[in-house]
Amino acid sequence: MATEIVNVKEFQELARQALPKMYYDYYSGGAEDQYTLRENMEAFCRIQIQPRILVDVSKIDMSTTVLGYNTSAPIMIAPTAMHQLAHPEGEVATARAAAACNTIMVLSYMSTCTVEEVASSCNAIRFFQLYVHKRRDVSAQLVQRAEGNGYKAVILTADAPRLGRREADIKNKMISPQLKNFEGLLSTEVDKGSNIQALASETFDASLCWKDIGWLRSITNLPILIKGVLTCEDGACLGWMPMLLWISHIMDTHLDGGNSLPRMEAEAAIKAVEVGFDGIIVSNHGARQLDYVPASISVLEEVVQAVGGKVPVLFDGGVRRGTDIFKALALGAQAVLVGRPVIYGLAAKGEYGVRRVIEMLKDELELSMALSGCPSVKDITRSHVRTERDRLQSML
Ligand SMILES: Cc1cc2nc3c(=O)[nH]c(=O)nc-3n(C[C@H](O)[C@H](O)[C@H](O)COP(=O)(O)O)c2cc1C
Numbered sequence: 001m002a003t004e005i006v007n008v009k010e011f012q013e014l015a016r017q018a019l020p021k022m023y024y025d026y027y028s029g030g031a032e033d034q035y036t037l038r039e040n041m042e043a044f045c046r047i048q049i050q051p052r053i054l055v056d057v058s059k060i061d062m063s064t065t066v067l068g069y070n071t072s073a074p075i076m077i078a079p080t081a082m083h084q085l086a087h088p089e090g091e092v093a094t095a096r097a098a099a100a101c102n103t104i105m106v107l108s109y110m111s112t113c114t115v116e117e118v119a120s121s122c123n124a125i126r127f128f129q130l131y132v133h134k135r136r137d138v139s140a141q142l143v144q145r146a147e148g149n150g151y152k153a154v155i156l157t158a159d160a161p162r163l164g165r166r167e168a169d170i171k172n173k174m175i176s177p178q179l180k181n182f183e184g185l186l187s188t189e190v191d192k193g194s195n196i197q198a199l200a201s202e203t204f205d206a207s208l209c210w211k212d213i214g215w216l217r218s219i220t221n222l223p224i225l226i227k228g229v230l231t232c233e234d235g236a237c238l239g240w241m242p243m244l245l246w247i248s249h250i251m252d253t254h255l256d257g258g259n260s261l262p263r264m265e266a267e268a269a270i271k272a273v274e275v276g277f278d279g280i281i282v283s284n285h286g287a288r289q290l291d292y293v294p295a296s297i298s299v300l301e302e303v304v305q306a307v308g309g310k311v312p313v314l315f316d317g318g319v320r321r322g323t324d325i326f327k328a329l330a331l332g333a334q335a336v337l338v339g340r341p342v343i344y345g346l347a348a349k350g351e352y353g354v355r356r357v358i359e360m361l362k363d364e365l366e367l368s369m370a371l372s373g374c375p376s377v378k379d380i381t382r383s384h385v386r387t388e389r390d391r392l393q394s395m396l
């Protein structure tokens with residue numbers, strides 16, 4: 001008799017068994033030494049939950065809204081490429097699971113099913129993730145197809161001027177399949193599939209910069225969110241200066257005030273608001289781009305503070321448990337996006353597997369809320385978690 005799958009991580013092992021090594025490595029891997037890949041999960045473990053007791057939690061309401069769209073819980077499906085490598089039904093199965101769970105799905109620019117196939121498969125609320133193509137007309141056409149097919153927002157991925165160095169993919173000679181969205185738009189050489197590194201460098205426009213929000217606005221009326229904003233751990237411009245100075249004194253390090261990296265990085269979030277993005281996704285791309293960037297959970301709060309409620313802040317990276325979601329919400333995220341777990345569910349059991357993954361996360365979040373004294377999402381506050389920084393500060 002098959003043993004019951006009791007958590008999301010167990011789906012990873014099922015996926016490993018189900019997939020050819022080349023694909024499993026592609027989905028599960030991170031960049032270079034995979035330091036950030038480990039950190040994305042370990043940083044969650046260093047945050048403790050501070051529950052309240054004797055609160056009426058006989059009813060728990062996880063529902064929330066993202067950009068005005070109702071969703072059953074603050075959990076979304078992150079854009080991940082090429083779902084048909086995990087399961088023949090690909091993104092259509094994922095979208096159907098999203099619809100069944102009343103969850104928002106973000107379709108990857110690099111999807112294996114087309115924008116239209118996914119749109120016509122179910123009534124899930126869908127956003128469209130955009131990589132800006134060297135040939136801007138190709139990106140513009142895809143965005144317009146998405147808009148015409150009822151996708152509700154564009155998510156611009158800004159952390160990939162080039163593809164990160166994923167050594168397993170290099171060793172495995174990972175090949176991208178044909179991506180049907182581009183049929184008729186690009187040369188057949190790309191259509192027939194190629195080494196992903198080569199395809200990425202043919203695709204990604206490394207000249208993309210802040211002023212290009214103007215071009216994006218000119219091609220769509222949809223809200224545009226930016227994905228890949230990170231800020232530094234120490235947040236010098238956000239009120240942590242006394243602690244920083246103390247730490248720097250102890251460590252005899254030099255901080256140069258105006259030109260320090262923390263200020264520069266915090267400016268990325270502020271800049272995103274200034275140039276008119278409608279939302280921010282704190283993300284390090286699942287640790288697949290630049291290794292040795294911080295875990296995304298460890299920089300979330302700085303971004304939230306820098307943004308100051310002007311636009312919604314979403315979060316992804318390393319979410320594997322309902323408690324992880326609880327922690328991200330306590331640190332100010334409006335919702336989290338989940339990447340690999342969804343693919344593991346899809347690889348293991350198709351649409352049903354994706355549904356189970358989302359249901360498990362929802363069940364765990366619901367229990368976490370009950371045991372923490374939070375009957376609704378808005379009851380989850382900053383004081384429900386204790387971070388490393390809190391612990392350091394209490395020692396001052
Ligand atoms: C296999 C894989 C493919 C991905 N493809 C894309 C993509 O096409 N576009 C994008 O913006 N992000 C992509 N990402 C990053 C995810 O959107 C997300 O940031 C990340 O997976 C979150 O971390 P998690 O996997 O730990 O949940 C991909 C991630 C993985 C694991």
Ligand SMILES: CCCCCCC(=O)C(=O)O
Pocket residue numbers: 081110163176196197199200285288
């Ligand atoms: C096939 C070209 C590259 C796809 C990149 C998808 C992605 O973002 C990833 O992290 O992988």
